[in-house]
Amino acid sequence: MPVAKVIVDVPTMQTNRPYDYEIPTALAESVQPGMRVWVPFGHRDVAGMVVAIDAAPTFTGELKSISSVLDPAPVLNAELLALAHWLADTTYAFWISCIQTMLPTMLKVDTDKTVTAATPAGEAMLTAPEVSLTAMTDQTELAKLLRGVASGDLVVHYRRHDRAKVKTETHAVPLLTPAEYSKAAAALRANATQQRALLQTLSDWAAAGQQPAIAESQLPRAPFTAAAKRGWVRLEEREVYRDPYPELRGAKLTTPLPLTADQQPVVATVTAAVAARRAETFLLEGVTGSGKTEVYLQIIAQAIAAGRTALMLVPEIALTPQMVHRVTGRFGRQVAVLHSGLSDGEKFDEWRRIQRGEAKIVVGARSAAFAPLTNIGVFIIDEEHETSYKQDDAPRYHARDVVLHRAATFGAPVVLGSATPSLESRARAEKGVYTLLRLPERINQQPMPPVTIIDMRDAMKKSGQEDFSQELLTALQDRVARHEQSVLLLNRRGFSSFVMCRECGYVVQCPNCDISLTLHMDTHTLRCHYCGHEEPIPHRCPSCGSTKIRYYGTGTQKVEAKLNELLPEARVLRMDVDTTRKKGGHAKLLAKFGRHEADILLGTQMIAKGLDFPDVTLVGVINADTGLGLPDFRASERTFQLLTQVSGRAGRADKPGSVIIQTFNPDHYAITYAKHHDYEGFFRREMAIRHLGHYPPYYFTIKLTVSHQSAEQAAKAIYSLAKTLKAGLTPAAIVLGPTPGAIARLKNRYYYQIVVKYTREPKLAATLTQILDSTQQSGRQGFQVAIDREPQSFV
Ligand SMILES: Nc1ncnc2c1ncn2[C@@H]1O[C@H](COP(=O)(O)OP(=O)(O)OP(=O)(O)O)[C@@H](O)[C@H]1O
Numbered sequence: 080m081p082v083a084k085v086i087v088d089v090p091t092m093q094t095n096r097p098y099d100y101e102i103p104t105a106l107a108e109s110v111q112p113g114m115r116v117w118v119p120f121g122h123r124d125v126a127g128m129v130v131a132i133d134a135a136p137t138f139t140g141e142l143k144s145i146s147s148v149l150d151p152a153p154v155l156n157a158e159l160l161a162l163a164h165w166l167a168d169t170t171y172a173f174w175i176s177c178i179q180t181m182l183p184t185m186l187k188v189d190t191d192k193t194v195t196a197a198t199p200a201g202e203a204m205l206t207a208p209e210v211s212l213t214a215m216t217d218q219t220e221l222a223k224l225l226r227g228v229a230s231g232d233l234v235v236h237y238r239r240h241d242r243a244k245v246k247t248e249t250h251a252v253p254l255l256t257p258a259e260y261s262k263a264a265a266a267l268r269a270n271a272t273q274q275r276a277l278l279q280t281l282s283d284w285a286a287a288g289q290q291p292a293i294a295e296s297q298l299p300r301a302p303f304t305a306a307a308k309r310g311w312v313r314l315e316e317r318e319v320y321r322d323p324y325p326e327l328r329g330a331k332l333t334t335p336l337p338l339t340a341d342q343q344p345v346v347a348t349v350t351a352a353v354a355a356r357r358a359e360t361f362l363l364e365g366v367t368g369s370g371k372t373e374v375y376l377q378i379i380a381q382a383i384a385a386g387r388t389a390l391m392l393v394p395e396i397a398l399t400p401q402m403v404h405r406v407t408g409r410f411g412r413q414v415a416v417l418h419s420g421l422s423d424g425e426k427f428d429e430w431r432r433i434q435r436g437e438a439k440i441v442v443g444a445r446s447a448a449f450a451p452l453t454n455i456g457v458f459i460i461d462e463e464h465e466t467s468y469k470q471d472d473a474p475r476y477h478a479r480d481v482v483l484h485r486a487a488t489f490g491a492p493v494v495l496g497s498a499t500p501s502l503e504s505r506a507r508a509e510k511g512v513y514t515l516l517r518l519p520e521r522i523n524q525q526p527m528p529p530v531t532i533i534d535m536r537d538a539m540k541k542s543g544q545e546d547f548s549q550e551l552l553t554a555l556q557d558r559v560a561r562h563e564q565s566v567l568l569l570n571r572r573g574f575s576s577f578v579m580c581r582e583c584g585y586v587v588q589c590p591n592c593d594i595s596l597t598l599h600m601d602t603h604t605l606r607c608h609y610c611g612h613e614e615p616i617p618h619r620c621p622s623c624g625s626t627k628i629r630y631y632g633t634g635t636q637k638v639e640a641k642l643n644e645l646l647p648e649a650r651v652l653r654m655d656v657d658t659t660r661k662k663g664g665h666a667k668l669l670a671k672f673g674r675h676e677a678d679i680l681l682g683t684q685m686i687a688k689g690l691d692f693p694d695v696t697l698v699g700v701i702n703a704d705t706g707l708g709l710p711d712f713r714a715s716e717r718t719f720q721l722l723t724q725v726s727g728r729a730g731r732a733d734k735p736g737s738v739i740i741q742t743f744n745p746d747h748y749a750i751t752y753a754k755h756h757d758y759e760g761f762f763r764r765e766m767a768i769r770h771l772g773h774y775p776p777y778y779f780t781i782k783l784t785v786s787h788q789s790a791e792q793a794a795k796a797i798y799s800l801a802k803t804l805k806a807g808l809t810p811a812a813i814v815l816g817p818t819p820g821a822i823a824r825l826k827n828r829y830y831y832q833i834v835v836k837y838t839r840e841p842k843l844a845a846t847l848t849q850i851l852d853s854t855q856q857s858g859r860q861g862f863q864v865a866i867d868r869e870p871q872s873f874v
C-alpha cells in the first residue's frame with residue numbers, strides 16, 4: 080500500500096525526517112508530492128507537505144492517515160521539491176523552513192499554534208488565556224512559552240490556518256437575446272428607469288457577446304441581483320489577479336535598440352549557450368552606463384522566442400523601480416514581478432500567473448530565485464555583488480547559489496552582471512569557472528566622469544563646514560545655474576546618529592540590546608534598529624544629569640537643512656528610510672526627480688545604484704570613508720563598490736558628468752582606485768590582501784552562533800559546540816573563537832560565535848548536520864543555534 084512522506088510543521092519538533100502517512104482510499108487519486116496536507120501528529124492535527132509517495136512505509140508501527148488535502152494540485156513541482164531538499168542540506172536549515180521560504184505567504188504550510196495554560200505555574204507566562212505562536216514576533220517570549228510547553232506547564236493547540244485568498248469579481252452572463260431584452264423593457268412600468276437602463280446594458284452585452292464584470296457597468300449591484308432572480312442574467316464569481324503595476328498597463332512596449340559593437344558579441348555568446356542548453360555561467364563585467372540592461376533584455380527576448388522562460392534577479396527591487404519599468408516596458412504582461420514591496424495578495428497572484436505559465440519572465444528580488452517557472456532558458460542576476468542576495472535568517476541561502484543549482488537542472492546559462500563584481504565571482508572568472516564577458520566603454524562614447532578627491536582634513540579648516548567643502552558647494556551651485564541635476568550621497572554605512580552627553584560621554588543605549596539608540600529627527604525619538612524600542616530624546620543626561628546632551632552624526636535631515644541654508648536657490652529631494660517608508664515611496668520620489676522638480680537628489684545608499692537620469696551631471700559624496708573603519712574584511716570592497724556605483728550616475732547621456740568625493744582618507748586604495756574607475760586594479764590589490772589574511776575568496780568561511788537568555792548558558796553551549804566542531808576538522812582549518820557576538824546582547828538574548836576558515840574539509844558537512852540535529856533538542860531549552868555558510872559579516 081503506497082504511503083505519503085510528509086514534512087510536518089511543528090515548531091517544537093523541527094526535524095528533517097519525513098513521517099509516513101497512510102493515504103485514505105478516498106484520497107488515493109488526489110494526493111501527490113508537492114501538496115499541502117493536514118495530518119494527525121501526537122494528539123492533534125498539523126499542517127505538512129507531501130514530499131514523496133513511496134510504495135511501502137519505512138516506519139514499522141501503526142500508520143496514521145492523512146486527514147485532508149489542502150491543494151487541488153501540487154503547489155511545488157518536482158524540481159522545486161528537490162530544490163527545497165538541496166537547500167536544506169546545503170544551508171543546514173530545516174526542510175520545512177526551506178519549503179516555507181519558497182512559497183508565497185498566502186500558501187505557507189501553516190499550523191496556527193495557540194498555547195493555553197494547563198497549570199497555575201504556566202499561567203504566569205501568559206498574558207492572555209490563549210496566545211497564538213504563529214503571531215508571536217518576540218523571540219524571547221516565544222522561547223519562554225516553548226520552554227513552558229516542554230515542561231508540561233503549557234498546552235499547545237493546533238488549528239489550521241488558511242490564508243490563501245483568491246480575489247474575485249462578479250461577472251454578468253446575459254441569458255436573453257437583445258430582442259427578448261427589448262420585450263422585457265417594454266413591459267416595465269414607466270418609472271422603472273434603473274431597470275430599463277440595466278436591460279439596455281444587458282442587451283448591448285448580449286449583442287456584443289460579452290460577459291463583463293458588473294463593476295464595469297456603472298450601475299449599482301442591486302438591480303443585477305434582482306435581474307438574476309428573474310432569469311434575465313446569471314451572475315458568476317470569476318477570479319481576477321491583483322496587479323501590482325496597474326499604471327504600466329496599456330502602455331506601448333519599447334522596441335529593442337540596435338546593439339553597439341561591444342554589446343553585440345555579449346548577446347550572441349549568451350544566446351548561443353541558451354540555444355545549446357548549456358549551463359554556462361557568464362560574468363558580465365560592464366562599466367556603469369555600458370548598456371548591461373539592454374543586453375539582458377535582448378537575451379531574454381531570444382530565450383522567449385525559443386519557447387523558453389527567463390528569470391531575472393535584481394537587488395532590493397523596491398529601490399530600483401527603473402529596472403522593473405524597463406523590463407515590463409519591453410515585455411508587458413508576460414512579466415511577473417516578485418518583491419517585498421507587494422502586498423501578500425499581489426505576490427500570491429503574481430506567483431500563480433507564473434505557476435500557470437501565464438507569465439514567462441520573472442523579475443524579482445532574492446526570494447524570486449524560487450519562482451515556479453518551468454523550462455527556464457536563461458537566468459540573470461543584475462548587480463551580482465549586492466549583499467541583499469544573501470538571506471540573514473534561516474535558510475541562510477545566497478540567491479546566486481540557488482540560481483546556479485537551478486541552471487544546472489534546466490541546462491541554462493547564467494549571466495552575473497555588475498560594474499563591480501564580487502571578489503568571489505571575479506576570482507572564479509579568473510580560474511575559468513565562469514566565462515568573463517566585458518563591456519569596457521560607456522554607451523554614449525563619453526569617457527567615465529572625472530573624479531575629484533577632496534581631503535576633508537584641509538577642507539574643513541578652510542570652510543569651517545563639516546559636511547561641505549567649497550569645491551562641492553561651488554559645483555552644486557553651478558549645476559543649479561545651468562539647470563542640470565546633482566545626486567548627493569550620504570554614506571550611512573558604519574555610521575549612526577546618536578545622542579551623547581558632552582559632560583560624561585554617556586551614549587544613550589537600548590535597554591534590550593547592547594547597542595546605542597539611533598536618532599530620528601522626524602519623530603523626535605531615539606530608536607533601536609534591532610528590537611524596535613523607541614523613546615523620546617532626553618533633555619538631561621540619564622547618567623550624570625547634565626543638560627549638555629548633544630546630537631552627534633550627520634543625518635540626511637541635518638544635511639538637507641544645511642543645504643537649504645547654504646544654497647537656498649536649490650530644490651532638494653531627500654530620499655532615505657523616513658521619506659520612502661510608504662509603499663511606492665521610492666518610485667514617487669524618483670519620478671519627481673525625473674520630471675526635474677528638484678535640482679538635487681540627496682540620499683543614502685539607496686540612490687547609488689541603477690538610476691539612469693540624463694540630466695545628472697554631478698555626483699557628490701559627502702563622506703566616502705565612514706564604512707572603512709568597520710571591523711569587516713569586506714569594508715574596502717564595499718566602499719569601492721559604493722563609490723564606483725554612485726559615480727556611475729553622472730554623465731550617462733550626452734552631457735559630460737563629474738564626481739566629487741569628500742574623504743578623510745584620500746590615500747586609501749579603495750578611494751584611489753574608485754577615482755580612476757579601475758575595477759581590475761582594485762581587484763588585484765584586494766586579492767593580495769585577502770590572500771595574506773586567509774580570507775575569501777581564498778578561504779571558505781562558516782559562522783556558528785549560539786544564543787540564550789542566560790549569558791552563562793550560551794557560553795557553555797558554544798564551548799561544547801566548539802569541541803564537537805573541532806573534532807570534525809583537519810588541522811588546516813582556522814577556528815576563530817568562541818567569542819561574544821559583535822552585539823553581545825540582542826533582544827535580551829546573549830550571543831556567542833565561532834568562525835571557521837577552511838579550504839578543504841571532507842568531514843565538515845557531516846559534523847554540521849550532526850550539530851543541526853542536536854539543536855532540535857536544545858531548541859526546547861531556549862537555545863538557538865545558527866549555521867551561516869559564507870556569512871556577509873564576521874562580527
Ligand atoms: N545599444 C544602445 N543604443 C543606444 N542607447 C543604449 C543602448 N544600450 C543602452 N543604451 C542606453 O544607455 C544608457 C545606459 O544603459 P544601462 O542603464 O543599461 O547601463 P548599465 O550598464 O545597466 O548601467 P549601470 O550599471 O550603471 O546601472 C541607458 O539610458 C540605455 O537606454
Ligand SMILES: [Zn+2]
Pocket residue numbers: 589590591592607608609610611612826
Ligand atoms: Zn534594542
